[in-house]
Amino acid sequence: MSAFTEKEIAYLQTQRLGRMATVSPAGKPHVVPVGFRFDADRGVFEVGGHSLAQSKKFKDLQQNPAIAFVVDDLASVTPWVPRGIEVRGRAELFEEGGERFGAGWDKAWIRIHPERIVAWGIDAPPFSGANKRSVPPGA
Secondary structure (H helix, E strand, O other), X not given: OOXXXXXXXXXXXXXXXXXXXXXXXXXXXXXXXXXXXXXXXXXXXXXXXXXXXXXXXXXXXXXXXXXXXXXXXXXXXXXXXXXXXXXXXXXXXXXXXXXXXXXXOOOOEEEEEEEEEEEEOOOOOOOOOOEEEEOOOOO
């Protein structure tokens, strides 16, 4: 069972670009845009990419699996209607299977397991407060 609401799942299934934040061994943050897929059944994000195994983000996660991931957009600019989901959690790294994300993509890929979810402008009107919650282990 997913820790995401039905509206959050519907939103995530329409999005393809997110921002992934990692931390280097020296404690320096690093954030990059990445393509992703959302597995609604498992409630996890799957990230692949070109030369992923050689990337800074993958190397950072090998040392420290803590990760933050944001998917957001503007539903409208008139009026201003932001919406999005921030996930904090842990990354699971895979050395094989990433080529399923697309032609020319690296074999390596990442699965993001949410531990904390903060959503805004999806289940409630924008600026009405974020829907913040922790994800129970195994959920």
